[in-house]
Amino acid sequence: QKEVEQNSGPLSVPEGAIASLNCTYSDRVSQSFFWYRQYSGKSPELIMSIYSNGDKEDGRFTAQLNKASQYVSLLIRDSQPSDSATYLCAVNMIGGSYIPTFGRGTSLIVHP
Amino acid sequence: EAGVTQFPSHSVIEKGQTVTLRCDPISGHDNLYWYRRVMGKEIKFLLHFVKESKQDESGMPNNRFLAERTGGTYSTLKVQPAELEDSGVYFCASSQDRRDRQFFGPGTRLTVL
Numbered sequence: 154q155k156e157v158e159q160n161s162g163p164l165s166v167p168e169g170a171i172a173s174l175n176c177t178y179s180d181r182v183s184q185s186f187f188w189y190r191q192y193s194g195k196s197p198e199l200i201m202s203i204y205s206n207g208d209k210e211d212g213r214f215t216a217q218l219n220k221a222s223q224y225v226s227l228l229i230r231d232s233q234p235s236d237s238a239t240y241l242c243a244v245n246m247i248g249g250s251y252i253p254t255f256g257r258g259t260s261l262i263v264h265p
Numbered sequence: 266e267a268g269v270t271q272f273p274s275h276s277v278i279e280k281g282q283t284v285t286l287r288c289d290p291i292s293g294h295d296n297l298y299w300y301r302r303v304m305g306k307e308i309k310f311l312l313h314f315v316k317e318s319k320q321d322e323s324g325m326p327n328n329r330f331l332a333e334r335t336g337g338t339y340s341t342l343k344v345q346p347a348e349l350e351d352s353g354v355y356f357c358a359s360s361q362d363r364r365d366r367q368f369f370g371p372g373t374r375l376t377v378l
Contacts, residue, residue, distance in 0.1 A: 157307070195371060196269070196372060199367070202366070241308065251363045251364055252298070253310075255308040257305075
């Protein structure tokens with residue numbers, strides 16, 4: 154069974170701190186990796202995508218990918234209470250397929 | 266630009282009844298996807314339309330689920346007859362090209378009693 158694993162949390166960080174969210178995946182041939190943010194009762198929203206090893210930065214968000222170790226992480230710098238949400242890791246596991254396999258998500262709480 | 270819309274937002278039905286969920290994708294998006302999230306589990310893929318054709322329906326759980334996209338615009342997902350384990354949130358997403366990012370709708374929360 155090909156899987157995407159995330160710690161369900163909640164991960165609680167103080168405002169202004171760095172929040173680090175981690176995700177591991179089982180399929181070595183995975184090509185595309187995504188982070189979605191989902192506020193309670195709302196739809197998942199794509200916030201980051203990464204396709205090659207290393208770091209990708211977008212504003213306060215940095216995605217990190219290590220294919221050898223099969224993990225992808227999301228760092229949120231200067232965390233704000235508005236960042237409180239569930240963060241879903243998704244991986245395209247089958248070569249050529251664009252259907253993501255989702256993890257269960259990590260709940261992030263940023264407290265003032 | 267209007268996003269992906271879904272109707273209804275909530276549905277409560279009894280076991281054995283029929284329910285039809287509707288998804289209106291973003292205008293011009295040929296690709297439409299259905300997903301489901303059961304309580305405590307991850308979001309799981311159900312099927313993928315390209316225009317009116319079913320491209321991939323490998324995630325459909327059984328033949329009680331029927332998805333259609335007549336005319337390649339909106340899509341419906343019918344569950345008949347509904348079972349308790351069908352309860353969950355059903356998401357629809359669309360994209361212009363299958364390689365593009367998918368935009369998700371707000372979901373329909375289905376409760377089968």
